[in-house]
Amino acid sequence: MIGKILGTIFGSMFGGIPGAVLGFMVGHFFDKGYRQDFNQKGGFSRFFSTEEALKSQAIFFHCLFSVMGHIAKADGKVSDSEIRMASTLMDQMKLEGEMRVEAQQAFRDGKAASFPLKQTVKDFKESCHGRRDIMQVYLEILIQSAYVDGKLDKAEQVILETVAQYLGFPQRDLLYLLSAFEAELRFRQGGGQQRTGGHSGAYSSQQSLADAYKILGVTTSDDDKSIKKAYRKLMSEHHPDKLVSKGLPKQALEMAKNKAQDIQAAYELIKEKRGFR
Structure with a gap:
């Protein structure tokens, strides 16, 4: 649409009515080519209303579900639990109708031996302008999908x-995200019961506290000021309004909200044990 509008305006400026008609035609072909280019990114483009959303969010979804399929096939076989995980994620993101079909196709595309992993990830990085917080949420969703069977295979x-x-994430940053997610899993399953005086098997209050520190990426030797700083940084990175304004699709916000809840709960436990405000 934008091509036809601009073409008509500039055409009329330089050629009157005939120029406007010619400009409209040229703009039409520009728009057509523009749409086709993004349709090749997984077909999600037609579900977004603006050109910027079309470009970044369509690529986000295609890259997310296709790489999830690629990870699922890494050990040679896609398990039922991995398929259910992809379906559950689509449910959480409220992907329905044609949009869900596109997500399922992207997942199948990722399973192909010829899947272009590097180019797919490069397209995503360019589409979000290298924004680290958006890329980190993307990585966190992939990590969650990789752990669907309770473990992370070498492949x-x-x-x-x-x-x-x-x-562009250093290996140490990925290792932190992996460690933090493992801690979150344990913390969700047993930490809440420990904090309320319940029992959760072998998961002790000491382990719950240790996992809280891992979630924040700090240690027991860090002072209160450092812990507060780490907490604020993590909450800022996962703030829903900020993420949406930077291009994270609203459908993916639930994952960021869950992460923020874990960060908040971990911080509250550490505050309680340390006795600071």
Whole structure:
């Protein structure tokens, strides 16, 4: 649409009515080519209303579900749990109708031996202008998908390391995200019960506190000021309004909200044990 509008305006400026007609035609072909280019990114483009949203969010979804499919196939076979995980994620993102079909196709595309992992991740990085917080949420969703069967296979970790490298994340940052997610899993399952005086098997209050520190990426030797700083930084990185304004699709916000809740709960536990405000 934007091509036809601009073409008509500039055409009329330099050629009157005939110029406007010619400009409209040229703009039409520009728009057509523009749409086709993004349709090749997974077909999600037609579900967004603006050109910027079309470019970044269509690529986000295609890159997310296709790389998820690639990770699922890393060990040679896509398990039922991995398929259910992809479906559950689509449910959480409220992907329905044609949009869900596109997500399913992207997942299948990622399973192909010829899947262009590097180019796909490069397209995503360019589409979000290298914004680290958006790329980090993307990585966190991939990590969650890789752990769907309760463990991380070596082949899956290699792919995650490759994706992180293409996105510009040092290995130490990926290792922190992996460690933090493992801590979050334990914390969700047992930490809340420990804090309220319940029992959760072998998961002790000491382990719950240790996982809280891992979630924030700090240690027991860090002072209160450092812990507060780490907490504020993580909450800022996962603030829903900020993420949407930077291009994260609203459908992916639920994942960021869950992460923010874990960060908040971990911080509250540490505050309680340390006795600071």
